[in-house]
Amino acid sequence: MKKQENKIYTQEHYQEMYNLSITDPNKFWGEAGKRLSWIKPYTKVKDTSFDLEDLHIKWFEDGTLNACYNAVDRHIEDGHGDNIAIIWESNFVNEENDESYKITYNELKKNVCRFANTLKDLGVRRGDIVTIYMPMVPETVYAMLACARIGAIHSVVFSGFSAESLSKRIVDTNSKIIITTDGSYRGDKVIDLKSIVDKALEMTPVTNKVLVCGRTNKPMSWNGERDIWYNSIAKYMSDECEIEEMHAEDPLFILYTSGSTGTPKGIMHTTGGYLVYASMTHEYAFDYKEGDIFWCTADIGWITGHSYLVYGPLTNGATTLIFEGVPNYPCCSRVWNICDKYGVNILYTAPTLLRILKKEGDFFVTNTSRSSLRVLGSVGEPMQADLWQWYNDVVGNNRCDIIDTWWQTEGGGIMISPLAGFKQSKAGSVSFPFFGINPYIVDNDGKPAPNGTEGNLVIKDSWPGQARTVYKNLERFKNGYFSTFKNFFFSGDGAYTDQDGYIHITGRVDDIINVSGHRVSTAGVEFALNSNPNVAESAVVGFPHEIKGTGLGAFVVMKSIDSITDFKATKNELKSWVRKKNGPTEVPDVIYIVEDLPKTRSGKIIRRILRKLAEDPKSELGDLSTLSNQDSIHKIIDILAQ
Ligand code: PRX
Numbered sequence: 356m357k358k359q360e361n362k363i364y365t366q367e368h369y370q371e372m373y374n375l376s377i378t379d380p381n382k383f384w385g386e387a388g389k390r391l392s393w394i395k396p397y398t399k400v401k402d403t404s405f406d407l408e409d410l411h412i413k414w415f416e417d418g419t420l421n422a423c424y425n426a427v428d429r430h431i432e433d434g435h436g437d438n439i440a441i442i443w444e445s446n447f448v449n450e451e452n453d454e455s456y457k458i459t460y461n462e463l464k465k466n467v468c469r470f471a472n473t474l475k476d477l478g479v480r481r482g483d484i485v486t487i488y489m490p491m492v493p494e495t496v497y498a499m500l501a502c503a504r505i506g507a508i509h510s511v512v513f514s515g516f517s518a519e520s521l522s523k524r525i526v527d528t529n530s531k532i533i534i535t536t537d538g539s540y541r542g543d544k545v546i547d548l549k550s551i552v553d554k555a556l557e558m559t560p561v562t563n564k565v566l567v568c569g570r571t572n573k574p575m576s577w578n579g580e581r582d583i584w585y586n587s588i589a590k591y592m593s594d595e596c597e598i599e600e601m602h603a604e605d606p607l608f609i610l611y612t613s614g615s616t617g618t619p620k621g622i623m624h625t626t627g628g629y630l631v632y633a634s635m636t637h638e639y640a641f642d643y644k645e646g647d648i649f650w651c652t653a654d655i656g657w658i659t660g661h662s663y664l665v666y667g668p669l670t671n672g673a674t675t676l677i678f679e680g681v682p683n684y685p686c687c688s689r690v691w692n693i694c695d696k697y698g699v700n701i702l703y704t705a706p707t708l709l710r711i712l713k714k715e716g717d718f719f720v721t722n723t724s725r726s727s728l729r730v731l732g733s734v735g736e737p738m739q740a741d742l743w744q745w746y747n748d749v750v751g752n753n754r755c756d757i758i759d760t761w762w763q764t765e766g767g768g769i770m771i772s773p774l775a776g777f778k779q780s781k782a783g784s785v786s787f788p789f790f791g792i793n794p795y796i797v798d799n800d801g802k803p804a805p806n807g808t809e810g811n812l813v814i815k816d817s818w819p820g821q822a823r824t825v826y827k828n829l830e831r832f833k834n835g836y837f838s839t840f841k842n843f844f845f846s847g848d849g850a851y852t853d854q855d856g857y858i859h860i861t862g863r864v865d866d867i868i869n870v871s872g873h874r875v876s877t878a879g880v881e882f883a884l885n886s887n888p889n890v891a892e893s894a895v896v897g898f899p900h901e902i903k904g905t906g907l908g909a910f911v912v913m914k915s916i917d918s919i920t921d922f923k924a925t926k927n928e929l930k931s932w933v934r935k936k937n938g939p940t941e942v943p944d945v946i947y948i949v950e951d952l953p954k955t956r957s958g959k960i961i962r963r964i965l966r967k968l969a970e971d972p973k974s975e976l977g978d979l980s981t982l983s984n985q986d987s988i989h990k991i992i993d994i995l996a997q
Pocket residue numbers: 612657658659733734735736737738759760761762763764765785846847848860862863869872873874
């Protein structure tokens with residue numbers, strides 16, 4: 356890592372830096388950009404406009420670089436090749452014969468180069484899009500960095516997605532090559548990933564190659580014309596591979612996230628700005644220090660995995676820990692045992708995981724040491740004050756920095772968060788904006804909301820980590836983020852500022868629901884339910900859930916309710932249907948089979964009422980006079996009462 360020229364020493368220094376990042380972004384980011392190694396240094400820093408007529412976002416535009424070189428090679432050239440880049444912790448605990456292992460930067464480079472040469476051998480070229488459908492194994496990182504090395508664009512699809520969801524993403528990118536494994540382990544489950552890819556490709560009209568890496572070594576179906584066993588070619592490949600010189604604004608990756616229409620959006624990030632931002636936030640938000648062991652528990656298939664398992668820490672020459680398994684296998688101390696096993700200093704996780712572990716009782720935490728922990732981060736969903744306190748008191752023994760970080764796929768890296776080491780944390784709050792982030796909280800007319808009043812969270816100006824577009828759909832990018840509030844980026848979240856100036860996130864204000872930190876589009880789940888031949892229509896809403904934060908409640912109208920003899924079985928069939936269509940994260944927690952949905956006279960479903968009922972059937976429902984079918988409500992209340 357370029358040594359920490361910008362290191363903060365005092366609160367005043369921090370304030371000065373933040374002010375500069377807002378008042379003179381060219382100067383601030385011009386300096387910050389030097390943390391990367393550029394092939395051709397940039398002379399231009401910022402060229403951005405949020406004006407709908409002239410929307411453009413370009414950072415470090417005339418500079419050239421390679422992301423893989425920054426994440427791997429330069430640390431070796433700096434003499435740190437023997438430092439550990441990746442610690443891989445297997446799903447299984449076996450003290451005598453532990454299959455977990457560590458990978459140095461020297462080894463990482465060889466593995467990545469071999470992977471890159473394999474991709475080249477299969478015909479992958481600069482600008483091609485490669486789909487990666489992989490579990491939490493080091494090969495996933497090799498595959499991503501191999502793409503970056505040769506200038507290909509990766510599209511990592513979360514391995515919990517169904518065959519149909521995977522197929523949609525392959526079709527959207529027209530990706531000709533899919534990288535996967537024979538299977539994966541998650542706790543006591545073995546997941547046959549290859550068969551999901553096979554099913555996805557049955558629905559996908561493009562010709563594909565499937566590169567299969569080994570993990571479970573269980574028997575699998577094989578299509579000799581299409582499938583390639585990674586080891587069978589990689590063993591012939593050189594462990595050296597030239598880097599491709601990329602422009603700062605060349606795409607680095609596409610990552611799909613839920614959109615309000617239900618069709619996933621391919622959020623596109625480019626090379627220079629993203630990498631500067633991922634690396635800088637990793638260092639400053641977490642107060643990363645050389646030699647720290649950094650563990651981000653997010654899956655690599657989400658943006659948190661991209662920025663804080665791979666690009667942020669590796670660009671900073673850090674040691675990043677990848678855990679294959681689940682937090683409560685083989686027991687609920689697993690996370691804390693891993694912290695002790697490797698001396699983890701910085702842990703970055705999500706409220707859902709904390710809620711699961713908190714529920715099991717403090718003993719599973721307190722019977723471990725956790726003495727190496729210094730910074731405890733959280734991301735993905737609101738962390739209520741009591742959970743924050745538990746994280747601080749029980750996990751952190753009251754001596755760690757707690758940082759609740761707010762950001763999103765579109766942001767590339769942490770956008771609002773306390774900076775560890777600066778005593779900026781407050782229970783229930785995400786505190787203050789990161790450098791370069793200028794947030795406003797506005798009412799629906801775009802006027803600033805007074806302190807204490809909830810409003811829409813918008814950002815005034817561009818930051819380097821910002822997504823550049825929705826893949827092949829600039830219109831959707833414009834409409835989704837820049838058309839609601841003129842000249843602002845709209846996050847889709849609600850927030851308020853308290854009397855001390857701390858920002859609190861209140862949750863999504865659109866029809867996205869945050870389930871266990873996963874963005875789920877209600878429209879997408881409804882689309883899946885409505886495609887079942889027995890379903891007439893449906894409405895999906897969120898309700899408070901003890902573990903997931905928000906659960907999914909589906910109100911479903913069947914075409915013929917009278918023919919149902921076993922309601923439980925029908926509901927289970929519908930759940931399996933959604934699982935097959937959208938994957939396990941989008942399966943409703945509760946399904947209510949109802950006769951009718953509450954609607955306005957013009958036929959629009961009133962979700963507001965369903966939301967209240969799902970939360971509490973005894974809720975005060977307010978004025979129902981606009982309903983065309985008031986009777987539907989009473990029947991729904993009866994069903995909920997059962
Ligand atoms: O609603 C916010 C919530 O997660 C959304 C972004 O989801 P995604 O793009 O999948 O990225 C997740 C990880 C960066 C946001 O719009 N969210 C994220 N962090 C927080 C949060 N809500 C409350 N507090 C947070 N710290």
